[in-house]
Amino acid sequence: MGGPVSIAEAKAHFASLVGRAQAGEKIIVTRNGKPVACLGPLPRAKPIKYGDLKGLYVADDLSLPEDLIESFYGKREK
Numbered sequence: 673m674g675g676p677v678s679i680a681e682a683k684a685h686f687a688s689l690v691g692r693a694q695a696g697e698k699i700i701v702t703r704n705g706k707p708v709a710c711l712g713p714l715p716r717a718k719p720i721k722y723g724d725l726k727g728l729y730v731a732d733d734l735s736l737p738e739d740l741i742e743s744f745y746g747k748r749e750k
Contacts, residue, residue: 676700676707 682689682701689699689711698712 674699676702679703679708682711 677685677689677699679701682699693699693711693713696713698710700707701709701711
């Protein structure tokens, strides 16, 4: 694992830095020697287990307001 990487170096080696991040490394990107960003792996998605959504309330009326529908489709002829 390497140390901090300047923006110029990150631009020049972006693909390899992404590969390192994908492999689990966190890479600190610096501007003028000061840390400004971090490139790292995405958190792994947790699978939903049966029962995880227990108690979740879903409204009985899932209709959309008429003005919202009109803003999407335009005014409908009646």
